[in-house]
Amino acid sequence: MSRYSSLAVLGTALLALSAACRFEPPRPILRYSLNSKEIAKNADMAGNSAHQEHLLGALEFLFGTPQHPNFLVLPDWTDEEPEFDPNYWSLDGLSEAEKAAMRASNARAYAGQIAAIRAGDFDSVEKPRYADDLWEDWLRLVEERRANPGADRNWIEEGAELFESYYPELTVSAELYRQQCFHCHGSEGGGDGSTSQFLDPLPRDYRPGIFKFTAEQNKAHPRNADLFRILKEGIYTTAMPSFRRFTDAQLHGLTDYVKLLSIRGETEILMIADYDPYAGIQPETLIENYRLVVDRWRNAANDFFAYEGEIPESTPERVAHGRDLYTSEQGANCVKCHGATGRGDGESVKNNPKDAIDEWGNPILPRDLTRGVFRLGRRPIDLYRRVYAGINGTPMPAHFGMQITEKDGTKRMLDENDVWDLVFFVRSLSARSPRAEPAHPAQEHP
């Protein structure tokens, strides 16, 4: 009989296995956690766990939870003309060209679905990846079509439009963030995800609201376009890859979510700084700080320094002048950190440890300019922005308007042309002539 009992065990096991495959465990409710580094700095707060819990709840009131992130919309924002809703921040701010690019990118990504809709074959439309809200809208449309077959609506156009004009909800962007970004940047955007410990340089901590690669002056916050560009291009020589395999809409959605995390983090830091152990977490302070941080982000566009007109031509004279500015102590004095050979080995790095630490407290070295590797873009305009406005959070200062003394003794401010001369000199540092010898003589056939 033992054979039959073993068969029964086998059969039960198979049944249990097939049931287990269909079983979806309930998803745990996620919560953001507090910025422990900042709390440790504030002894009152660190000792009051009840108030910490209040702060966490207050931040959830403003920003929701990881599964349901949502900006609280202040009443006066809805009165504005046009209405300001941070939940659709990027979408509302897109230019016509960006909107067209977004549509084109949606049309490419959902080409199969759109083709099926245009052919009138609604049943064979496949579920797109990473776009649950789009799929829900689509199923609703299909249901409406089934319910009202005689309705005077162009179902084909409506369906295709749904896919072409898709823009993700914050909830879906947060899900994408958890799949693609979370493991380095962490669930609060603290740059403390589980893989971050293997990385050098470390992933960005969004919470202080400092971003390196911007096109703004005065250490302003980045515009959407700055964050979008990083997602598109990646940051070469770091672990930040290019995310071009996602659609423009998805990347705009991710910038929205990064902004939510950053604004949440900044509000949190302000709340911890303003903390009064007797009053606790006050709603007025909360809203005041929230408004302050959001306004900083909204004002980012005002600090954007657009360069009008053509990029000037590089000439040997300009490169030579750039070299003078680079090397002279009374000039831009780049040698101080980047070194006489441009390899990032200046005296200051060795003698002044403060020049080798960034604002996040991590060691940082000046860029080796001879490698031709520039983290965010090697276009002249990218280098121009770095020299002109500096790099936020690093010892690299803004050079525009700096007091300089020319070789002939004249004192003046460093102007746009000087910035370009420096850019041309820096670009010339990494350029080499083409190799004279073939790279692989053995593989060259006579």
Place this chain on the structure above:
Amino acid sequence: MQALKHFLLRAFFTLLFLAVPVLGVWTFVKAPAWHVWFPENVSSYGGEIDRLFWLITYMVTVVFLITEGLLIYFFFRYSRRDSSRALYTHGHHTLEMVWTAIPAILLLVVAFSQMGTWAKIKIDLPEDSPYSAAHPMMEVYGSQFDWRARYPDREGNFQGEDVIETPYDIYVPVDTKVVFLLRSRDVLHSFFVPAFRLKQDAVPGMEIPMWFEATKVGDYDLVCAELCGWGHYKMAGKVHVLPGEDYEAWLEGQRNALYSNGSED
């Protein structure tokens, strides 16, 4: 009654084991319909790779079916009741010689029939190409975790100021023998374009000249085929095969975009 039970049990397990070759072959037959098969070949030498692939697949299928058939036959034929004792057999010398010699011959067939294709794809670079190892069309860098193509400046210099770099997207002209250098910035990666039937490891410290000729305009997947770290799954890309003049226009557009004043971003 006992004999019937024994027969049914034998039959059950024989059929269970028979499911392995049946399901195995069926999976392969259905794979193209399930879209888990090779994509359409769009390179000039992909056909030769496919022919070799089919040669080996047919050989393996025949051997697989014979061995599975024997296994199942023996399973049924020689199953004994609990009471019977194991028996000792010395084996068969001629049989052993035969099943050693046949695979050896088959291996030699495979080894010799692939030599020409291997040399053509991996060793000899095409001579009738506008590009060569000394003057490649582009350099492709693998790094943790993306692919990046570099195109030379107008003078053909890869060390110049105006080199074009594109992450993820690689653009190549159709019907042109494209020679490129494959390099790695950190660890082992593998450049794999299934539609071209081209796979080559990128080795840190080495410049590996590779070539292909795409025969059809379109966008093809590029993946990393060597486990290169925790982000290996992210390391994807697209090879965009463009008509020749579109490729030239794209390259010219990139060269102009390098001197953009940044007003569009």
